[in-house]
Amino acid sequence: xxxKMTRRSTLVLGGALTASVLLGYLLWIYxxxxxxxxxxxxxxxxxxxxxxxQPFSLDNLRxxxxxxxxxxxxxxxxxxxxxxxxxxxxxxxxxxxxVLIDRGDxxxxxxxxxxxxxxxxxxxxxxxxxxxxxxQYGVTGQPETFFISADGKIVLHTVGPLSKxxxxxxxxxxxxxxx
Numbered sequence: 001x002x003x004k005m006t007r008r009s010t011l012v013l014g015g016a017l018t019a020s021v022l023l024g025y026l027l028w029i030y031x032x033x034x035x036x037x038x039x040x041x042x043x044x045x046x047x048x049x050x051x052x053x054q055p056f057s058l059d060n061l062r063x064x065x066x067x068x069x070x071x072x073x074x075x076x077x078x079x080x081x082x083x084x085x086x087x088x089x090x091x092x093x094x095x096x097x098x099v100l101i102d103r104g105d106x107x108x109x110x111x112x113x114x115x116x117x118x119x120x121x122x123x124x125x126x127x128x129x130x131x132x133x134x135x136q137y138g139v140t141g142q143p144e145t146f147f148i149s150a151d152g153k154i155v156l157h158t159v160g161p162l163s164k165x166x167x168x169x170x171x172x173x174x175x176x177x178x179x
Contacts, residue, residue, distance in 0.1 A: 036138025043148045044136040048126040065174040066097045066148040070139045073113035078143045081161035088167045093122025104131030147174035
């Protein structure tokens with residue numbers, strides 16, 4: 001039995017093949033660039049501007065542990081966690097970089113948060129107007145905290161607010177020098 005290919009069926013088959021290749025390529029690109037980092041992976045770099053106006057790059061903190069907290073200024077659990085973050089930063093800010101990154105709420109809201117809670121200079125608060133890094137880290141809510149070791153690897157990822165005691169224990173697991 002032979003199959004006779006008409007011009008129309010050849011065009012349809014060619015179009016379907018082209019569409020399949022294009023879809024496969026797009027899925028490959030999406031998977032390559034949007035697979036969230038997980039524990040054990042090197043933390044994706046974050047380039048942003050801090051509320052102080054200074055440029056920030058997470059890669060520049062290599063060599064020291066980092067507490068990276070995704071937050072929003074209006075989120076009740078984030079607000080509840082803020083005093084503990086501040087207390088942790090005041091006590092351990094010389095040993096662990098405390099970095100808060102907004103999830104796209106805009107400069108005005110973030111500045112109000114910084115002013116209202118008097119965030120200390122031991123904390124870096126970043127503007128993130130387009131929520132550029134949540135996808136790379138697999139963040140689905142807030143607060144979500146990542147502890148990053150001195151060699152830049154994600155050691156812990158916690159969903160929900162942390163107490164100062166939890167932060168201290170998690171920072172030790174990430175390699176914070178002894179107090």
